[in-house]
Amino acid sequence: MSTDQYHIVLLKNVSVAAEDWLSSFAFECGAAGMSENLKFEPKPGTDEVRSVLSEIKELQIYFEETPPPDFFEGVQSRFPEIVVQAQTRQKEDWMEGWKKHFKAFELVDGFFVVPSWLDAPAEAKKVLSVDPGMAFGTGTHETTSMMAKELFKVSHGPQGKKLLDVGTGTGILAILGAFLGYAEIVATDTDRESQRVANENFALNQVKVQMDERQIQDLSGAFDVVLANIIEGVLALIQKELFRKVAPGGALLLSGILADNEEEFKKEFILPSGARWTDRRQNGEWLCLVAQWP
Secondary structure (H helix, E strand, O other), X not given: OOOOEEEEEEEEEEEHHHHHHHHHHHHHOOOOEEEEOOOEEEOOOOOOEEEOOOOEEEEEEEEXXXXXXXXXXXXXXXXXXXXXXXXXXXXXXHHHHHHOOOOOEEEXXXXXXXXXXXXXXXXXXXXXXXXXXXXXXXXXXXXXXXXXXHHHHHOOOOOOOEEEEEOOOOOHHHHHHHHHOOOEEEEEOOOHHHHHHHHHHHHHOOOOOEEEOOOHHHOOOOEXXXXXXXXXXXXXXXXXXXXXXXXXXXXXXXXXXXXXXXXXXHHHOOOOOOOEEEEEEEEOOEEEEEEEOO
C-alpha cells in the first residue's frame, strides 16, 4: 500500500446496540479511528443548526493499512443488516476532510468545546481547546454531553476536592473538572492513543491532570466525584472497583448505558449499602445515572 493512502470502511444501517461492539471490534482489527456521520437540522428561529438524534447511524472506520478480511466477515456475520462500503483515499485529504465536520459547540453553561484549529465563539465564557486526533471523545456524543451536565450539577464548591475520570478518552470531562475548580484530578484510559491525546489536550488547556496508565484496580485513594463513561457491560465488570474509589459523601456518575437496558443494568450493577441513585438523565437512546454515597 502507498503511504500516501488510507482506507475508510463506511457502515450504514447501524443500530445503537451494535455501535459499541463495532467500535471495539474495529480497533481489535487494526483500525486507526472511527467517526459518525451526523445529520443536522436548523434550530427554529436561529441561524444555528443542531444534530438530529437517530436510532440508525452511519459510521466511518479508518484504517492506515488494508482492512483485514476478518473485519468484513465479522461485521457481516454478526450484523447482516449492515451495509458495508470500502473506499481508498489520499492521506492529505483525511484530516482536512474530517476537520470540516468538527465545529465549536457549547458543552454546558457557557463552557464551549473548540477545535484547536478554530477561534472560540464570542459567547463562550470558558473554552475547552481540543484536538481529538484519532482518540474517542469530541464531546458531541450524547453520553459525554450528559456527563458534563451532571458533573456541572454536582460540582458545588469543588475547591479542595478530588475527581477521577475513568476512561477519559480525549480528556474533555477531566478538563471541565479542572475548569470547575477540582484540586486534584486523575484520568485513566487503557488505550495508548487516548493517553497520548488526552495528555496533549491537558497541556493545550494548561490544566493539571494526572494521566494514570494503570487499571482502575491498581489505583489508590478515594475521590469526591468518580466519572465512568464506558459501555454498560464494562461498568458492571468493574463496579466493585468503582465503588472503592468513591469517598464518603461522594458521587458516582455513569454513562454508556442504553435506556432500554436500564432495568437489567441496575440488576447487575448493585450499589453498596447506604448508596442510592439520585439522578437520571436521558438523551436519545442513552442514559446517565448518578449515585450518592452516605
